[in-house]
Amino acid sequence: MNDSTAVSTLNDDQSSPVVAGQPQVRRLRDHVIEIISDSGEGAQKCGQSFASIAAKMGHGIWTVEIIPAEIEPPARSIEGASGNRIRVGSFEVANGGDEADLVVAFNEQVLLGRVRTGALKPGCIILLENKWRHHQDLAIVAAYTSTYDKLVADGYRVYEIPMEQVCLQHTSTPQRGKNMFVLGMLNRLYHQDLELAREQVAFTFRSKSADVVDRNIKLLQAGYDWVGENLDLRFEIPSAKREQAQIVVSGNTSLALGIMASGMEICAMYPITPATSASHYLSEVFENVGGLVHQAEDEIAACGFAIGASYAGKCSVTITSGPGMALKQELIGLAAMAEIPLVIVNVQRGGPSTGLPTKVEQGDLLQAIFGTHGDAPRVVLAAATIEECFYLPITARKIAEAFNLPVVLLTDANLATAQQPFARPRLRKDWFAAPVDQSAIPEGEAPYDWDHTTGLHRRFTPGQPGGMHTLTGLAHDRKSRVAYDPATNEEGLRHRSLKLAAFQKTLTVPEVCGDANGDLLVVGWGSTKGVIEEAVEQVRAEGQAVACLHLTYLQPMASGIGDIMKRYQQVMTVEMNWGDRVDDELIDSENRRYSSLAWLLRARYLVDVDCWTEVQGQPLKPRSVARVIRNKLTKE
Amino acid sequence: MFDPIEVLSPSVSDLDDEAYSLDDFEGVDSRWCHRCGNNAILTAVQKLCAEEQLAPEKTVFVSGIGCSSRLPHYMGTYGFHALHGRALPVAEGIKIRRPDLHVFVTTGDGDCCSIGAGHWLHAIRYNMNMTVLLHDNQIYGLTKKQVSPTSPRGLVSNTSPHGAHLEPLNPLAATLGMSNISFVAHAVDWVPSVLCDIIKQAFHHRGLAFVCIMQRCPNYLPDHFEEYIKDPERMVLLTHAQGLQVEDAVAKRFKHREEHDPRDIDRARELANNRERVPLGILYRNPDVLCYEDVRAGVEHLSVSDKISALEREFDKFTVQPPS
Ligand SMILES: Cc1ncc(C[n+]2csc(CCOP(=O)(O)OP(=O)(O)O)c2C)c(N)n1
Ligand SMILES: [Mg+2]
Numbered sequence: 001m002n003d004s005t006a007v008s009t010l011n012d013d014q015s016s017p018v019v020a021g022q023p024q025v026r027r028l029r030d031h032v033i034e035i036i037s038d039s040g041e042g043a044q045k046c047g048q049s050f051a052s053i054a055a056k057m058g059h060g061i062w063t064v065e066i067i068p069a070e071i072e073p074p075a076r077s078i079e080g081a082s083g084n085r086i087r088v089g090s091f092e093v094a095n096g097g098d099e100a101d102l103v104v105a106f107n108e109q110v111l112l113g114r115v116r117t118g119a120l121k122p123g124c125i126i127l128l129e130n131k132w133r134h135h136q137d138l139a140i141v142a143a144y145t146s147t148y149d150k151l152v153a154d155g156y157r158v159y160e161i162p163m164e165q166v167c168l169q170h171t172s173t174p175q176r177g178k179n180m181f182v183l184g185m186l187n188r189l190y191h192q193d194l195e196l197a198r199e200q201v202a203f204t205f206r207s208k209s210a211d212v213v214d215r216n217i218k219l220l221q222a223g224y225d226w227v228g229e230n231l232d233l234r235f236e237i238p239s240a241k242r243e244q245a246q247i248v249v250s251g252n253t254s255l256a257l258g259i260m261a262s263g264m265e266i267c268a269m270y271p272i273t274p275a276t277s278a279s280h281y282l283s284e285v286f287e288n289v290g291g292l293v294h295q296a297e298d299e300i301a302a303c304g305f306a307i308g309a310s311y312a313g314k315c316s317v318t319i320t321s322g323p324g325m326a327l328k329q330e331l332i333g334l335a336a337m338a339e340i341p342l343v344i345v346n347v348q349r350g351g352p353s354t355g356l357p358t359k360v361e362q363g364d365l366l367q368a369i370f371g372t373h374g375d376a377p378r379v380v381l382a383a384a385t386i387e388e389c390f391y392l393p394i395t396a397r398k399i400a401e402a403f404n405l406p407v408v409l410l411t412d413a414n415l416a417t418a419q420q421p422f423a424r425p426r427l428r429k430d431w432f433a434a435p436v437d438q439s440a441i442p443e444g445e446a447p448y449d450w451d452h453t454t455g456l457h458r459r460f461t462p463g464q465p466g467g468m469h470t471l472t473g474l475a476h477d478r479k480s481r482v483a484y485d486p487a488t489n490e491e492g493l494r495h496r497s498l499k500l501a502a503f504q505k506t507l508t509v510p511e512v513c514g515d516a517n518g519d520l521l522v523v524g525w526g527s528t529k530g531v532i533e534e535a536v537e538q539v540r541a542e543g544q545a546v547a548c549l550h551l552t553y554l555q556p557m558a559s560g561i562g563d564i565m566k567r568y569q570q571v572m573t574v575e576m577n578w579g580d581r582v583d584d585e586l587i588d589s590e591n592r593r594y595s596s597l598a599w600l601l602r603a604r605y606l607v608d609v610d611c612w613t614e615v616q617g618q619p620l621k622p623r624s625v626a627r628v629i630r631n632k633l634t635k636e
Numbered sequence: 637m638f639d640p641i642e643v644l645s646p647s648v649s650d651l652d653d654e655a656y657s658l659d660d661f662e663g664v665d666s667r668w669c670h671r672c673g674n675n676a677i678l679t680a681v682q683k684l685c686a687e688e689q690l691a692p693e694k695t696v697f698v699s700g701i702g703c704s705s706r707l708p709h710y711m712g713t714y715g716f717h718a719l720h721g722r723a724l725p726v727a728e729g730i731k732i733r734r735p736d737l738h739v740f741v742t743t744g745d746g747d748c749c750s751i752g753a754g755h756w757l758h759a760i761r762y763n764m765n766m767t768v769l770l771h772d773n774q775i776y777g778l779t780k781k782q783v784s785p786t787s788p789r790g791l792v793s794n795t796s797p798h799g800a801h802l803e804p805l806n807p808l809a810a811t812l813g814m815s816n817i818s819f820v821a822h823a824v825d826w827v828p829s830v831l832c833d834i835i836k837q838a839f840h841h842r843g844l845a846f847v848c849i850m851q852r853c854p855n856y857l858p859d860h861f862e863e864y865i866k867d868p869e870r871m872v873l874l875t876h877a878q879g880l881q882v883e884d885a886v887a888k889r890f891k892h893r894e895e896h897d898p899r900d901i902d903r904a905r906e907l908a909n910n911r912e913r914v915p916l917g918i919l920y921r922n923p924d925v926l927c928y929e930d931v932r933a934g935v936e937h938l939s940v941s942d943k944i945s946a947l948e949r950e951f952d953k954f955t956v957q958p959p960s
Contacts, residue, residue, distance in 0.1 A: 247954040305726070307718075
């Protein structure tokens, strides 16, 4: 986001230019569009296709899946909304934005569900299937008309559209075909390229017969034409010129691609939402690049399996989410103690316990860093974007192997299913790990010859003549012999800890986004980056001196963060994990439980870091974060 | 799938003139109690390694936590002394990555049948090529005499001062009840020649060979196995042309002997379930059972450029070209 004043003018109704004799065309900087239906009615396919076309036209996009909690919720139910939210912009869109500007709904009940969760902007445009108005079941008619009347009374701009009725001219199963009709509608509404849409439809149905492709292209055309004849709404979002090829994938697919590109060859897992879809894709293709996915009997076994594979060869990975992460902790301690490289990916969801299994939260930072017994140093890093979901597994493997320790990579449910294009990576040979070292160990070398300064040692792998030793989770000396004497135990702890310092020396000072000094610094980590940056830009555009800092490395943290914080009057983290609210009666400075990153920053830098958090299972919205920043600036 | 070794290490046949001796398989000195049954098991595996001329660098002993799980430290091979109950998943990870390594697992009755019980059942089903030795002393040794799932009913321990409440879990019957089993045997530490023979056959079996060994714990359960040692009614020796063949001198020590075809699963289950007269020998063997690593190792070794082209093809699926 560079110029946010432009956003408000461009998105402001009054200033929209009217083209004489033509439908009014509103030029927009960005728009948030939702397409929702009962599950199985194809709203997701429609949304994904619309987003792909937008990406091809050079728009920035961010898409979010709308998934009901149940696999097959009853039809026309308030909790049953299934579909997609797409934010389209003339810039690199880095988050899902605020509430929706336009919603296409296949029935009024799923729409009502979205209204109740606060997903719609006041005055939002609604394109609503109207077949329910003429339904033979009078209860349905009543539900439809009362909802319609209420929405209109509440100021929503509702357009009733005879979707299935029009589709009937082209298909005998309009319920299954109307998603492509809607795609055609949106194509016209947003001035998209119809030819690209035809290609997209052909691609979507590539495995189907020519008849099916044909019928869907007709439906697409019908939607396009219907808008031309009946609706006087038009939007135009200027597209950015882009030189490079991009890939459009969800965070979990990106993660899976990153794992394959990292040279790791074994991924052991146990199914858990929202991590599973990464394993689904990996299971499908990993063997093509010489790897495999092992579905173990539980998370503990998955972690043990990955550790065994790492020990005998190259670094392996285990993917999970919060509850599974908790189960793996004892073995993560073993990997730290015995100094075995291991990558653990935690796609965070709401907790504790089973919590909000399909929704986003950043509740696992402290368990990632401290979650096992004893002192078990590991590196923890967090992906902030879909692109980082690709690159960070490569980094994680490198760190794990260079320093012989566990590396935790945090992503979350928001990144897992969201899609955002990024430049197609150029694969590098050195990402693919070198072959397993099987050379003989020179006489006199010990399996834990810790370097006194860095704590590093050369790992011996089975198969290496002369390297025989028994690796153990018990306290051990340089020869890996069990040792209970006080000095040896401290020697091990010291060297394992030193490795984090050695690694920390390789990190560069993170960059601040916004004013170099000023009234407020907002610090964040993980998937909130795009939202926080956009919010900070909004407030800066109002003349305030604020900035944000986003941390990729949470353990250890780079040097220089303390100095950065000193340049601002106030520092506050914005996170999606629980922090006590100061206006709660019992909460004071003696008992307030801060959010995770705030704890860490306060402890290390002795700075009075405040925190603002939201844990509603939804991605943060730029507008709410901007409001929080304004409040913080006026309060003090 | 993987190319396990890209640097050749000398194979046994190159080493005729410097063949491995028993000493090569000795690690640090054993700290087990005097007369502990684990010593016999250690000797048996060291003997196996020497007889089979296993390259020490190609051999890995994996264990959990317990007295019995100390065994890897006493070997001159590679060893992985993991966590309580977690030896099997670690061993599976090693084997999938490195089918070229000889993998052994040593585990206690608490380690295998209690905290690691889930892994145990699944390991049987994965049937990866490894030898699993269950040191069944029917007590928790390392943590000083607590009741174990295999402790007989009534056994007095520090956590069952009035006697164990339940009937014991029977590791042989449990294993034989699993699917995809391929090798199940029962041995005792006090008949070392039979122990050695069984371990040898277990090692040569392709698949997961599960050997349950009655192991004496002189410290906490001094006379616990005496009835089996003294009373000829309590054991039956299983022999067969396709199973164990025992020298007459040894066989004569057993009043009850049975010709048991190790392919006969029904009889194997009957023998396993007879707590009055426990079997000694190979209860079940089926060399044709599917091994997990075989069905998962379908992909040929790929060069880095092959991998890169395969990955590029994946990227193609998701690529959006810039607007023209
Ligand atoms: C997670 C965990 N729980 C408990 C222990 C304590 N512990 C160590 S060994 C053991 C049981 C040992 O019994 P067994 O497996 O029969 O081995 P034995 O010592 O008899 O050979 C227990 C409970 C542990 N090390 N880790
Ligand atoms: Mg025991």
